[in-house]
Amino acid sequence: MQYISTRGGGEPLSYSETLLEGLARDGGLAVPAVMPRVDGETLERWRALTYPQLATEVLGLFATDIPREDLARMTAAAYSSFPAEVVPLRPIGDGLTLVGLSEGPTLAFKDMAMQFLGQVLEYALEREGRVLNVLGATSGDTGSAAEHALRGKERISVFMLSPRGRMSAFQRAQMFSLDDANIHNIAIDGVFDDCQNLVKELAGDLEFKRAQNLGAVNSINLARITAQVVYYFWAWLRQTDAGGATEVSFTVPSGNFGNILSGFYAKQMGLPIRRLVLATNENNVLDEFFRTGVYRPRSAAETLATSSPSMDISKASNLERFIFELVGRDAAGVVDAWRGLATEGSFDFSADQPRFEEEFGLVSGTSTHTDRIATIRAVHAGTGELIDPHTADGVKVAREHVEPGVPMLVLETAKPEKFAETIREALGLELEYSPELRAMLDAPQRVTEMADDAHALSSFIEAASLKGDTVRETPVGADRHDS
């Protein structure tokens, strides 16, 4: 399987090559040259598989340059710290079922992809004789999932910027309690956007980037998208009975359009998905797009701080991959749309909007703080289940799109323990932490505080980054490796 750019430039790359490359060199995103297809017979055969076995089958369709036995070893390792089922399903009544994606080390769905990424990154670096210094900015969930997936890896160091004093106590503890030598937490005097601007400034200096072997593990990463495809197959296999090609619908609490894009890929691959329901919070730029066909990203200043903070996003970095399919995989159409975005601040697919639902099954809705609180209460009163604020946004929007006879699967993107304050507001109760979580919250913390200063940051990275003696002079992709 080869990967091409949504903007048509550059040569096709292998899975491993796109993994180390990040953005395609023309500024587009890597997409499969041909979407793999899965037929009904194969689906039935997959019913008997464990989660890691299923992951090997699904990822094997994408990572064709990695031998099966290596993939099997990596998927087994990636999900070894999860409960046996890895992704449990829990019905909550009214035709709704929660898909538990938050059983990993940081209690959020990002572990599902990040744990595999940690394995496959180390593998690809080993094979290429390279090292990688991951530079990122986080407001909470992504940084902790990345650090827990990459801790202790020999060929990887992590430099994670966060806005000083602006993360929750739980998020701080999850990151700052790690004492692995390859994890560098840096608290910046500023807000999240200041952190992100520092990352952009350093990564934009191509000479520095290359000299320091800098890279990213953000939500456009292809390994993350493909690892997320697996749980759509898993949930379908658990929800349906053998032999029936029953359709199910999914609702996905969304921000960067990463999670739901993986569901969209699963549907394109032939999984019987009826509707993909996109749920946003008050930052509803994506709901606006799917209802009107007009995409108008917002500025940081227009982005609200909500009680489902991991969805406080005003630009959806993966949307370009959907646009690529919408325009019939025509890179010129994507380039046109992005040119419009640069000059007008928006692009307009209102003429195509009816196709979003008819052809792709994509519909959407918005949930607000009031909805979130009411939904947490209603689910708790009805079932005794505690759900987190992001999942509550999903449940609220899912209810608006349930159809008789079609199971509605709502992705649980985080555990309530991460958002104790909102649970307290909704239910007036204090969450009990497990002994493991208690120990994490009480553990000593390790963080470097730094001014919002690119020079200070680059000196810090120069001093602490992994230096790959064995690093090749050419960037990956400049010459072909088909081992």
Ligand SMILES: *Cc1c(COP(=O)(O)O)cnc(C)c1O
């Ligand atoms: C990241 C995140 C989301 C949004 O997922 P996208 O892939 O960015 O759409 C939703 N909920 C939680 C808890 C998250 O951490």
